[in-house]
Amino acid sequence: MATSLRRFGRLALISRNWSGRGFSTSPSGEINSYSNIQQSEGKSINLFSAINQALHIALETDPRSYVFGEDVGFGGVFRCTTGLADRFGKHRVFNTPLCEQGIVGFAVGLAAMGNRAIAEIQFADYIYPAFDQIVNEAAKFRYRSGNQFNCGGLTIRAPYGAVGHGGHYHSQSPEAFFCHVPGIKVVIPRSPRQAKGLLLSCIRDPNPVVFFEPKWLYRLAVEEVPEDDYMLPLSESEIIQEGSDITLVGWGAQLSIMEQACIEAEKDGISCELIDLKTLIPWDKETVETSVRKTGRLLISHEAPVTGGFGAEISASIVERCFLRLEAPVARICGLDTPLSTCFRTLLYAHQEQDIGCNQVNNKLLAILLL
Amino acid sequence: MALTHRSSNLLRPFTTAVFSSTPSLRRPFSSSADDTTTITIETSVPFTGHKCDPPSRSVETSPKELMTFFRDMAKMRRMEIAADSLYKAKLIRGFCHLYDGQEAVAVGMEAAITKKDCIITAYRDHCIYLGRGGTLLECFSELMGRQGGCSKGKGGSMHFYKKDSGFYGGHGIVGAQVPLGCGLAFAQKYSKDETVSFALYGDGAANQGQLFEALNMAALWDLPAILVCENNHYGMGTAEWRAAKSPAYYKRGDYVPGLKVDGMDALAVKQACKFAKEHALKNGPIILEMDTYRYHGHSMSDPGSTYRTRDEISGVRQERDPVERIRKLILSHELATEKELKDIEKEVRKEVDEAIAQAKESPMPDPSELFTNVYVKGYGVEAFGADRKEVRAVLP
Numbered sequence: 001m002a003t004s005l006r007r008f009g010r011l012a013l014i015s016r017n018w019s020g021r022g023f024s025t026s027p028s029g030e031i032n033s034y035s036n037i038q039q040s041e042g043k044s045i046n047l048f049s050a051i052n053q054a055l056h057i058a059l060e061t062d063p064r065s066y067v068f069g070e071d072v073g074f075g076g077v078f079r080c081t082t083g084l085a086d087r088f089g090k091h092r093v094f095n096t097p098l099c100e101q102g103i104v105g106f107a108v109g110l111a112a113m114g115n116r117a118i119a120e121i122q123f124a125d126y127i128y129p130a131f132d133q134i135v136n137e138a139a140k141f142r143y144r145s146g147n148q149f150n151c152g153g154l155t156i157r158a159p160y161g162a163v164g165h166g167g168h169y170h171s172q173s174p175e176a177f178f179c180h181v182p183g184i185k186v187v188i189p190r191s192p193r194q195a196k197g198l199l200l201s202c203i204r205d206p207n208p209v210v211f212f213e214p215k216w217l218y219r220l221a222v223e224e225v226p227e228d229d230y231m232l233p234l235s236e237s238e239i240i241q242e243g244s245d246i247t248l249v250g251w252g253a254q255l256s257i258m259e260q261a262c263i264e265a266e267k268d269g270i271s272c273e274l275i276d277l278k279t280l281i282p283w284d285k286e287t288v289e290t291s292v293r294k295t296g297r298l299l300i301s302h303e304a305p306v307t308g309g310f311g312a313e314i315s316a317s318i319v320e321r322c323f324l325r326l327e328a329p330v331a332r333i334c335g336l337d338t339p340l341s342t343c344f345r346t347l348l349y350a351h352q353e354q355d356i357g358c359n360q361v362n363n364k365l366l367a368i369l370l371l
Numbered sequence: 372m373a374l375t376h377r378s379s380n381l382l383r384p385f386t387t388a389v390f391s392s393t394p395s396l397r398r399p400f401s402s403s404a405d406d407t408t409t410i411t412i413e414t415s416v417p418f419t420g421h422k423c424d425p426p427s428r429s430v431e432t433s434p435k436e437l438m439t440f441f442r443d444m445a446k447m448r449r450m451e452i453a454a455d456s457l458y459k460a461k462l463i464r465g466f467c468h469l470y471d472g473q474e475a476v477a478v479g480m481e482a483a484i485t486k487k488d489c490i491i492t493a494y495r496d497h498c499i500y501l502g503r504g505g506t507l508l509e510c511f512s513e514l515m516g517r518q519g520g521c522s523k524g525k526g527g528s529m530h531f532y533k534k535d536s537g538f539y540g541g542h543g544i545v546g547a548q549v550p551l552g553c554g555l556a557f558a559q560k561y562s563k564d565e566t567v568s569f570a571l572y573g574d575g576a577a578n579q580g581q582l583f584e585a586l587n588m589a590a591l592w593d594l595p596a597i598l599v600c601e602n603n604h605y606g607m608g609t610a611e612w613r614a615a616k617s618p619a620y621y622k623r624g625d626y627v628p629g630l631k632v633d634g635m636d637a638l639a640v641k642q643a644c645k646f647a648k649e650h651a652l653k654n655g656p657i658i659l660e661m662d663t664y665r666y667h668g669h670s671m672s673d674p675g676s677t678y679r680t681r682d683e684i685s686g687v688r689q690e691r692d693p694v695e696r697i698r699k700l701i702l703s704h705e706l707a708t709e710k711e712l713k714d715i716e717k718e719v720r721k722e723v724d725e726a727i728a729q730a731k732e733s734p735m736p737d738p739s740e741l742f743t744n745v746y747v748k749g750y751g752v753e754a755f756g757a758d759r760k761e762v763r764a765v766l767p
Contacts, residue, residue, distance in 0.1 A: 074608050074678070097578035097614040098545050098606050126544065129581070165464035167527050169543035306755050337754040338741050342465035343516030343524045347738055 042193075042226040048218040050192035050225045051080045051157075054199040055118065057229045059088045062116055065203065067093045069103060069120025069157075077122060078159060078218050104130035104156060108138050108208075111151035116203055124160035124212055125169045131177070138208040139183030152206035157199070159215035160188070161253050161303050167342040173252075173304035173335070178210050179281045179313065185209040186280040187234060188252040191217070193225045197232030198278060205234060214253035221256070237284040239291065243273035246297040249288055249314060251277045254301050280310055288314065289321050296327035306334035408434055410704060414639040416662075421621050423628035423657070426646040430638040434706045436482065437697060440637050441712065444474040444694045446719045447498040450507060451667070453723050454497065454514055454528075458671045462731070463514045467528040470498040472635075472666040475693035476601055477502040479640025480569060484648060486536035487564065491552045492571035494529035495601075495665075496541030499571070503538040505531065507726035512733045519733035525740065537566075546572055546579030549598060553589045556596035556656075567595040567651045569644070575606020577620050586656065590627050593655035597647045598624070600660045601634065607669040608678040621660035628654075634661030635691040664691065 073095040075082035085093040107117035121127045142150035162171040178186045189195035202209040250258045262272040292298045300311035315330040418425035451471040457463045477498045513520025532540035542548035552570025559566045589596040600620040611618040621629030632643040664687045668675025746752045
């Protein structure tokens with residue numbers, strides 16, 4: 001099995017026909033590389049439909065893939081799994097009882113038998129009962145068995161982040177907890193096109209992956225998404241916008257805020273380089289480093305509380321690598337160190353309330369940084 | 372003067388139910404709330420026990436209690452309907468889970484216990500809070516995230532608490548409150564004050580692992596913990612039988628005794644909770660499965676009609692509704708007239724409207740409250756704003 005795992009690795013991006021069976025069952029036919037998909041036209045769809053497409057393809061292309069979780073049989077609370085049970089049957093797409101630890105533990109076992117287990121945790125806030133299974137079972141399975149066993153086929157999908165009125169248990173961004181665990185990957189897409197390509201990569205990646213979906217963008221983000229089977233590389237970040245004065249790093253829903261901030265900053269004559277990290281662990285240090293070497297400044301932004309967030313890790317790494325090139329301290333503009341109460345939504349998620357523009361806040365801070 | 376009154380199965384439509392009142396029961400309405408009168412009513416559905424002898428079906432009550440049940444449940448019902456409208460008017464934000472249909476559990480449980488007994492529940496907590504003596508004003512203020520709310524507006528719909536009457540609150544994560552309930556019970560056993568803890572959870576939560584962990588500890592140490600499964604038959608959109616191999620939740624404790632109760636009958640709930648409290652103080656934990664029903668969907672984002680038929684909902688409303696059941700009992704015992712009951716409902720409606728109007732006047736929490744209560748005061752913990760530069764506060 002180890003051989004077949006290696007075969008499938010990161011090479012998946014290169015167009016190639018897969019033939020062998022085994023664990024690394026590949027998408028049928030050609031797999032587009034990213035340069036191809038940028039040209040290929042697709043329908044305009046929103047993020048949950050893109051996820052839905054990816055799951056259709058994943059189930060279609062690998063008969064040993066399964067989708068399960070709370071209410072997924074009915075399409076899920078965010079409609080990401082709509083139509084899957086009808087198309088692929090209740091033996092491959094099914095509801096689980098309400099037991100997150102059980103769901104993930106079950107998924108680890110299923111994946112250990114060479115299957116692709118695509119588990120859904122209904123909200124990222126509910127993932128904590130499964131934390132033990134992810135950290136202690138999934139992440140260390142390969143290592144502690146001396147590579148005899150693994151659960152590489154495991155992908156855990158969970159909607160994360162604030163929707164303004166989510167409150168304490170429907171708003172959290174727990175990505176940093178998982179970035180502290182060697183053995184798993186953490187991936188967060190920013191848009192429908194990204195979501196589809198990255199999710200397919202995660203599902204086919206031979207490592208267990210936690211895939212957080214920005215629930216704020218499920219319906220909001222719409223873009224043209226190719227209908228065919230394509231994958232986007234993991235651990236490769238993307239420069240969304242080139243600039244010369246400051247590097248901005250973010251992921252997921254926060255990028256849409258940062259994009260606006262870039263536009264506002266442009267008006268003040270500040271040229272921003274915006275980077276989507278996409279994979280948080282293992283992350284693409286080189287792209288960020290190159291960018292910071294060019295601009296001399298770095299700002300990291302995420303929704304999760306600022307203290308101990310993944311921004312801290314990026315900040316530390318870049319200071320190590322680019323200390324002499326930095327013209328200002330690395331800035332972090334992140335969530336507050338508080339729980340997420342609905343009554344404070346206008347303060348916590350200014351960007352999602354139409355009356356207040358968060359970009360004003362961000363730009364003010366940007367301006368301070370540049371002075 | 373104990374009068375035994377046997378009613379036929381209340382599950383049948385009212386028209387077929389036979390209520391034979393003896394002439395001696397007919398009293399002027401004005402004296403209907405006579406404390407000294409005891410009425411014995413038989414529950415329509417017998418209790419089913421698991422490893423315990425079920426209590427008697429004959430429940431003693433009084434005219435006063437029945438009238439209180441009616442008023443309280445009518446108030447709960449009205450409050451939830453109003454919350455529904457407020458949510459749709461976007462005055463309540465976030466998640467909101469309504470209790471209408473399940474009122475008998477909240478009311479019946481309170482009737483059997485004291486405020487020194489503890490209750491801990493999940494997120495469907497509005498009416499439990501009201502039952503523990505909370506006010507409508509605090510309810511609506513909390514729902515709308517105002518300072519006047521029972522959690523100062525910082526909790527919202529899912530997080531109601533009332534410490535002075537032993538309500539340990541609404542908890543957001545499915546099943547997480549049950550081990551807490553066992554912790555409460557341990558403290559109670561330790562203090563030897565003859566009180567018990569009720570840990571409420573739904574049929575969805577019944578499949579969570581921590582529930583069984585908690586149950587084992589409770590049984591191992593003979594804790595006065597009563598696990599109350601409010602079985603409304605759907606965990607979100609999933610019918611109980613799709614999620615549980617054995618939907619007989621009262622038996623799920625295996626070595627822990629259980630009791631299945633008609634959760635739509637406040638009197639049956641009262642009898643069961645009384646029985647459970649006695650049992651728990653003597654023998655340790657027990658599971659009560661309340662067979663109940665929620666009329667609304669799981670939360671406000673669930674119309675509640677995709678996974679069950681409208682006929683099913685209206686059937687329960689017609690045949691098992693907890694408020695109507697008490698109304699029928701009151702009328703059959705001639706404790707009040709139909710008009711008097713209608714008047715009570717009107718009063719309740721007015722109370723609710725007034726509470727909403729008042730709650731709207733309550734200000735939103737001050738922004739400084741963002742950082743309070745994260746840690747205990749005075750420990751010098753630093754918290755940061757969005758940038759770790761401009762906003763940096765030693766937590767108040």
